[in-house]
Amino acid sequence: MKAGVVTFPGSNCDNDVFNVLKNIFDFKTDLIWHKDKTLDDYDLIVLPGGFSYGDYLRSGAIARFAEVMEPVIDFANSGGLVLGICNGFQILLESNLLPGAMKVNDSLKFVCKNVKLEVSNNVTPFTNKYDQHEIIDMPVAHGEGNYYVDENGLKELKKNNQIVLRYKDDSENPNGSLSNIAGICNKKGNVFGLMPHPERCSEEIIAPNNSDGYRMFASIINEIKDRGDKIAR
Amino acid sequence: MPDKPWEQEGLTKNEYEMIVKLLDRKPTETELGIFGVMWSEHCSYKNSKLVLKTLPTTGECVLQGPGENAGIIDIGDNDAVSFKIESHNHPSAVEPFQGAATGVGGIIRDIFTMGARPIATLNSLRFGSLDNDRVKYLFKGVVSGISSYGNSIGIPTVGGEIFFDDAYEGNPLVNVMSVGILEHNDIATATAKGVGNSVMVVGAATGRDGIQGASFASDELTEDSDEDRPAVQVGDPFMEKLLLEASLELIKSDSIIGIQDMGAAGLTSSSAEMASRGNSGIEIDISKVPTREENMTSYEIMLSESQERMLVVPKKGKEEVVERIFNKWGLHAKVVGKVTDDGMLRILNKGKTVAEMSAKLLADEAPEYKRESIKPKYIDELNDIKAEDIKSTDYNEDLLNLVSSPTIASKKWVYEQYDHMVMTNTVVGPGSDAAVVRIKQKDKALALTTDNNGRYCYLDPQKGGSIAVAEAARNIVCSGGKPMAVTDGLNFGNPMDPEIYWQFENCVKGISKGCKKLNTPVIGGNVSFYNESPKGAIYPTPIIGMVGLLDSIDDRITMDFKNEGDHIYLIGKSKEELGASEYLKVNEGKVDGKVPEIDLDLEKRVQNTVYTANKNNIINSAHDCSEGGLAVALAESTFKNNIGIKVDIDTKLSNKALLFGESQSRIVVSIDENNVEKLKEIAQNNNVSINKLGITTKNKYVFNNLINLEIKELKNRWETAIEKKLQ
Amino acid sequence: MNWEVKIETKLKDGILDPQGKAVKTGLKSLGYDNVKSVFVGKYMEIVLNDIDEKNKAAELVEEMCEKLLANPVIEDYKYELMKMEG
């Protein structure tokens, strides 16, 4: 069992996620270079936060064409677990692995703070350790997290239960995101993108009394083990 | 050449004659331009060097003092910390966003050229009053510039400070401190050695950015500073992120002799300095330097301040390693010249010599001046401020007004725009006395702070300088750390003005005293002169950046009250001191009076008391008293956990001095009732007086019969003040 | 032949434009009461070298816009193509 965290030029949360998987969960984890054209046998690919290619033009727009994205897209299409955090979420949108697009925050300002989220779908591989409708706490840190999808797209998301995380209410919504959307998955549920940073609340020392990020990674590892067990059986 | 060729390069006639004598001939236009920049204040420190030499720069922990890109201290177990502060005041006054952004970029480069991975930045800012529209524009621009660059490069902005005062209206201050960690064996230096070794330019291509930026920073801002606009540089944090990763990888690969960032005066200054440090010469063919624009002159290429570039001297035969590593990160690396043994900086253009001067002459032999120094008149005309000189009808109102004064108010509006969590090391972030940053896989941690009160330094430069050091150290101790070392960012007006020079000398004297007493050597810093606008000079503002060490991350303390029913103690003593206070400024609009006394021995004992008590695990919260005095310090400790206070003290002081006086060497702590005896014992051992102030309670702020407020109301005023000003 | 391309991108009609809104508020607060609406998008200038036909150049530009320069989910784009002298 193995996870891979992609480093794009300008990624800056790659080591943070790596640290949580490797040192907190003791999970075998590699950093994957953006120029890699093939992938090892991974059970999880993480597209981390940061400013890939400076986030110039639009965040995620240039990273979407990095060489590594071809095998990542194949991996996703064949049911592999893909987690996109912040900039990673933006890259997933630009690659059409998830529907919709990001606009700049309504405030036009970068925002870094803790926000309250509601778990709207706890039966995904990424959220199985939370209760349905549980209110959790996670930091956000972004300038372009204002999620948009057209009306039909929103209906689809709702119909298929693809809205996984929502900002708890308008006052907790840090960016003006449509329907308070903070994180969505694809129809199959194996690709998940979110603006908040679970890797920033996975350790007591930097996030006292907050294991809400820890439980996201625990959910994923739980799922990976499950999948492994199924194959074994 | 024009009649007085020196003038256009910002040199004096004397300096010009000195150059002719030293060269034994007249310099060419290009050479004179190079001297102009290298001998500018910004590059040569000609007006400050003699005074800076009086600072204590050695100590047990110092691995690298002033003289390199940044200083380095030892923190045990083969770990080291590199840090430095740098100003970007003038660029920020003209173009706040890019000025501040490139300021962040510049200082981060200084840190990673030492071989250290930058793990935190802090920023110390000064603006005029937020009631002024231009100031609002500058303030917003500077904050978003810092945010944009720091967030993108992925280094957390964990702390800093902001003061607002009319003295900074036309000339804001933007000082950024960067902190990095490394292992002893990875220390890199900016030296060029080994005859025949290549000299390489790596990173961004060279454009016409900021030509003459260095002499720009050494001029006063005048009405037509707008004319200087082409000198504005645009930063590229993405490029710098790549440069950072590539440089650290390169240094680890053990293939280089020296590496130096290109800051002020670009290629010229970096090559002259590298050569001079190595007692070598350097020969560069500028036709080989990758350029971004066409038809650049040799002068422009030599002096361009394009950002995100470095100069590297690889070990023999390691050019390819440099290329490979930089190409991996998508960056250029190009051989542009070689190291020689003749001590000359020789600049060729397609093989033809265009300039040739001794590197030492350029880098180290600029004249050093001791300027005329006169005590300013205003100092003798200050009034003694007594309680009855300050109007007040209601202490509740006074406290509410103080906590919503922008200098004291919450800086949330600012730091929520900074990514202060990236790298996942921020244990105590912005909004506390000092930030605490862990070192992954180790138990120890760093405490980081910047401090200065320009008002104190204006009214009494020497005391002001000492207080800045004392306060920085106090903040470190209040966070659980041991003060280690200092970087100083010295911001002053025009040094040719004897009164300014006097301020400068005396501030440095005060800093020296403070650093000696508190055993925190100065390992590097920055001098920014000519901070003046048509309305006059800024307050003398020597910003103290300090790094402290926590042996164990479990030693950390925050300022917030933790439990109801804890006992609140004041370590140190309040005095009848209302001069220079924020209270005087807010209520009377005055900057006047005697600066609070600072007894550095007492300071040290007060800090020892808290440090030792914390080592005995009895401190639940600690917070130092600074602007706004005891009443404000107590208020700030109530906010986070919404825990109230009931203070009952008997004193001979006036109510105003008791509440809002800014006596030094005071720390408010809260402890469990059971630990009171222990605290008393520790204080007694340190010969420090302590006083019980009261106890922590539920959600109300009650101070004798003077103040009675809901914490919620107080907090709301404190938290929203800056945002309201900006609407 | 060389071509100069000017591209403008803009959020699609009906999609709320936070930048436009902020600029409008800013202008109003400066007293520009005649301002009715503001949209903010991106402007790009690109030089293309060595393409023989205008058609070809146009095709290329459209492809670049669809793929990278604009996000078709939320943005419209317009472009102008001019032959360059020399």
Added chain:
Amino acid sequence: MNWEVKIETKLKDGILDPQGKAVKTGLKSLGYDNVKSVFVGKYMEIVLNDIDEKNKAAELVEEMCEKLLANPVIEDYKYELMKMEG
């Protein structure tokens, strides 16, 4: 009378354009080898109401650009002014 204004801003010559640089690299890596240079700026569409003369409108636009819409320290701007029907 009502006016439609189109404004383009662009960094002044010689000022580094990191966005343009990154987009150029992006286009090249997608195989668009004909791309010689890329600049990225801002594009704005503004509607102005109730201004009688074109001169007046132009004056207003320039003022708005200098004050808010462009950053005259580092940016140049161009605009186009069109009378609106109805």
